[in-house]
Amino acid sequence: MEKKAEISKPFYVSSAPKQKTSAEIISEARKSLRTLKTQRPLTPREDQRKLFGPSSSRTPENRPPSAFSLHALNFDVPDSRPVTVKRLTPLEHIPKLPESPDNEVDTSPPLPKPPVDPVEVKRMSSARARLFKAASQGGLPPVIRPEESMKRLNSEPSLAKPSPPQAAQKNVFSKGQFRGSSPLLTEPTKADENEKEVFSKKACENSVSSRPGSGSDSIGSSSKASSRPSSSESTGARNRTGTGNESRTQEVETEEETYYWNAKIIPILQQLESAQNGNDVEYLCGTCVRLYGALEQGNMLERKCKKRASLLKALYKLIDIGSDQLSLQLAKLILALSVTGKNLLNVCKLIFKISRSENNDFLFENNSLTDSLLSVVCTEDVFSISEALLYCIGALKFLSGNSTILKELLNKGLVEILLQLMKKINDANKLNKTHFSISGHLLVQLTATLRNSVDQSRQRFLCSGALPELCVVLEQHGSDKDICTNIARIFSKLSSYNDCCAALANCSGCYQLFLALLKKHQKKQDFVVRIFFTLGNLTAKNNNAREQFFKEEGSIDDVLELFRVYYELDLTSKASKTHPKVEEERECVQTHPSEVEDVLIKLIRLLANLSIHPTVGTTLATNPICVGLLVKVLEYKSIDECEELVINAAATINNLSFYPVRNSVVRARQLHLAELLVKLLLSNNMEGILEAARVFGNLSQSKEVRDFIVQKNVYKFMVALLDAKNQDVCFSACGVLINLTVDKNKRVILREEGGIKKLIDCLRDLGPTDWQLASLVCKTLWNYSEKMTCAALSFGKEETKSLLHILSTYLEEDLALDYSSSEDLREFHKVCWETEFIPVAQQLMNRIQRHVTFLEPLTAPS
Structure with missing residues (x-):
């Protein structure tokens, strides 16, 4: 029979079809192009809880304080009192001056003056109204006549029904009480009502220019919460005039409300007052809890309580006790009463101050106070309470650092609430920049709180559209x-x-935004390293992202410029460590060398991931600046100094060496690169050895590099790597050996070093779990056995028998494929087995069988 002449050619010559299969794409990517992984930059933990941390770019003069003192006097009681817009007519009689003013402040008003021109009366009245308004804020003492004081002291015990206990009566003018304070029981008697009607009729007949009636009503309590005759008379006069202004003050208290106040609320307030002197914190906290429940039951929370001013005044006094536990209970009550203005600011400061200590975190656990804080953040008019909002979010920032409290906050909608607030701020800043400075302070606290919560609320961020809004904030x-x-x-x-x-x-313009911010903050290392890490993640698995980033104007040039800046910084830092007296001649970032290395690691990883795209990879491979900087990293940095940096540089060179373009800088400097890679092979780092083997796999397609491998005994390292029993290491070593067997004069060294036996062992041990590796081993043996006359002479007798047995076994589907694995993995293995292993293994087995026979020799006749 005539046999066709066998056409032999080495397997390194590729004849890929026009449309590659999925297995071929995977195989090709595994052989050369790879994405890199790296650890996320470590977020430093702040030792102290501050509104703005020690690394903040804000100077202490340009930011709100983190530390302050807070006392009861910082709270403003008139906050809860409605504004009085009705002016009373003056008294008919002339007040008398006190006879003995010694040891007493003269608080009597000046004598009335004769009537003047009406225009002058209006002007003077307005001026005096402003004067009395200042007094209501605490600037001036109250105007109280001596005879009124005596009358008040004599008549107070009979003003309320039922009369309060003796202790409560003594406490009306006790030391430490707010100026102008009044008893808690305010129900007037019938005699007082008659007296007020007489007073009102006389007052209406008087035509003399009036003194502002809000003077005595503005000093610390509402007119309906006061039991002083002057306040009661003023209240009665206002309630009966019917001018329409009363609808903007307070509604008249019903009998049911009065009874509930006297029966339920006053006893609790008296207990608070009596326990305050003993400073029994636990008892006070329990009493505050009962007070909250009583107010809630009586529908007196928010601004519904008629005696809200007196209630707040009693709560403010307890703040001076200084207990954090009690202060939180008080803050919860005060916020529930819907305070505004200065009081809202101070209560938020109080909570912020307590939350600064980690030891107080347990006080916030399972505490509905966090609900009150979140309700403050939900405000519609952000900038009217911007300072209070700042400390409120600052407290949430501290609390979100505690995993237990964070979980509770997330369940209450923390992320969604903060993102809504962020959107309000963004929308306001788009219209005008009036509040831009305070917006910045708010957003620092807001973004820091989101940063603390992001690990446990990824889906919340996605569902709430957080990423586009964050990009708007960056812009x-x-x-x-x-x-x-x-x-x-x-x-x-x-x-x-x-x-x-x-x-x-998918956020439009995010790459352009990142590049602009990198140029603006290129010396802020903690920002730069995280942007490069993010870009590296975006380009790791998304080919479209690689293309979009590459198309941004100046993107590659900007990245390479930062590469140069941080390479020089690292070089300078290394020189400073070697020669401590070396002075830097130019301004540079004062960072620790390891921090600079981290930037280089993330930056080089980005280049490696970008180079997977053919257009980007070809551009980078022909860029002398890019390749030159990578070579410099391998030159001056040892793997013992920074393992990840050197390995990333070698991996990027491996990706760039995949593109065999004419003007490739990698191919032009391949011999110098080969010398640098030998240092990695000689190291004790297996990751470094693996990366060096991968680069040699691409570079060894050149005859110059193959000659270098033989001259420097690099092939011995490759043969030794076959014993690693690691699929990736064996795969890379086979990639180098298959290229060496292209040269006929280099095939013999494979047999001399015991490479044939190690290849067969590798096929037997790793083939069933990695058919790509098994295919590569068969290709290497095919190249080695080209034009062989006898298989036994080429492989060795025992090796040939073992190889035939392995091939015949692996070519049987039932014996080769493992059906115990998952369905997806089993399908992948089957595709690789059918498309990559069978064609090569069948040809190799046919070649061996044609050149060897296993017939037993005949025995000699006896």
Whole structure:
């Protein structure tokens, strides 16, 4: 029979079809192009809880304080009192001056003057109204006549029904009470009502220019909460005039409300007053809890309580006790009473001050006070309470650092509430920049709180559309380093997940925004490292993201410029460590060398991931600046100094060496690169050895590099790597050996070093779990056995028998494929087995069988 002449050619010559299969794409990517992984930059934990941390770019003069003292006098009782707009007519009689003013402040008003021109009366009345308004804020003492004081002292015990206990009566003018304070029981008697009617009729007949009636009503309690005759008379006069102004003051208290107040609330307030002197904190806290329940039951929370001023005044006094536990109970009550203005600010400061200590975190656990804080954040008019909001979010920032409290806050909608507030701020800043400064302070606290919560609320961020809003904040506050750093930390955490990467990549203009911020803050290392980490994640698995980033104007040039800056910084830092007296001749970032290395690690990883795209990879491979900087990293940095940096540089060179373009800088400097890679092979780091073997696998396609491998005995390292029993290591070593067997004069060294036996062992041990590796081993043996006359002479007799047995076994589907694995994995193995292993293994087995026979020799006749 005539046999066709066998056409032999080495397997390194590729004849890929026009349309590659999925297995071929996977195989090709495994052989050369790889994405790199790296650890997320470590977020430093602040030793102290401050509104703005020690690394803040804000100077102490340009930011609200983190530390302050807070006392009862800081609260403003008139906050809860409605504004009095009705002016009373003057008294008919002339007040008398006190006879003995010694040891007593003269608080009597001046004598009335004769009537003047009506225009002058109006002008003087307005001026005096402003004067009495100042007095209501605490600037002036109250105007109280001596005879009224005596009358008040004599008549007070009979003003309320039922009369309060003796202790409560003594406490009306006790030391430490607010100026102008009044008893808690305010129900007037019938005699007082008659007296007020007589007074009202006389007052209406008087035509003399009036003194403002709000003077005595503005000093610390509402007119309906006061039992002084002057206040009661003023109240009666106002309630009967019917001018329409009363609807803007207070509604008349019903009998049911009065009874509930006297029966339920006053006894609790008296217990608070009596326990205050003993400072029994536990008892006071329990009493506050009961008071809250009683107010809630009587529908007296928010601004519904008629005696709200007196109630708040009693609560404010307890703040001076100084107990954090009690202060939180008081803050909960005060917020439930819907305070505004200065009082809201002070209560938020109080909570912020308590939350600064980690030891107080347990006080906030399972505490509905967090509900009150979140309700403050839900405000519609952000900038009317901006300072209170600042300390409120600052407290939430501290509390979100506790995992237990954070879980509770997330269940209450923390992320959604903060994102709504962020949107309000963004919308306001789009219209005008009036509140831009306070917006910046608010957003620092807000983004820091979101940063603390992002690890446990990824889906909440996605569902709430957080990523586009964060990009808007970066665009508006790009010059604020604190805000940019917080958002960069959020992005670095979110970009570790594929769904978040896809959402961020869909944000229009995000790449342009990142590049602009990198140029603006190129010396702020903690920001730069996180932006590069985020970009590296975006380009790790998304080919469209690689293309979009590459198309941004100046993107590659900007990245390479930062590469140069931080390479020089690292070089300078290394020189400073070697020669401590070396002075830097130019301004540079004062950072620890390891921090600079971290930037280089993330930056080089970005280049490696970008180079997977053919257009980007070809561009980078032909860029002398890019390749030159990578070579310099391998030159001056040892793997013992910074393992990840050197390995990333070698992996990037491996990706770039995949593109065999004419003007490739990698191919032009391949011999110098080969010398640098030998240092990695000689190290004790297996990751470094693996990366060096991968690069040699690409570079060894050149005859110059193959000659270098033989001259420097690099092939011995490759043969030895076959014993690693690691699939990736064996795969890379086989990639180098298959290229060496292209040269006929280099095939013999494979047999001399025992490479044939190790290849067969590798096929037997790792083949069933990695058919790509099994295919590569068969290709290497095919090249080695080209034009062989006898298989036994080529492989060795025992090796040939073992190889035939392995091939015949692996070519049987039932014996080769493992059906115990998952369905997806089993399908993948089957595709690789059918498309990559069978064609090569069948040809190799046919070649061996044609050149060897296993017939037993005949025995000699006896």
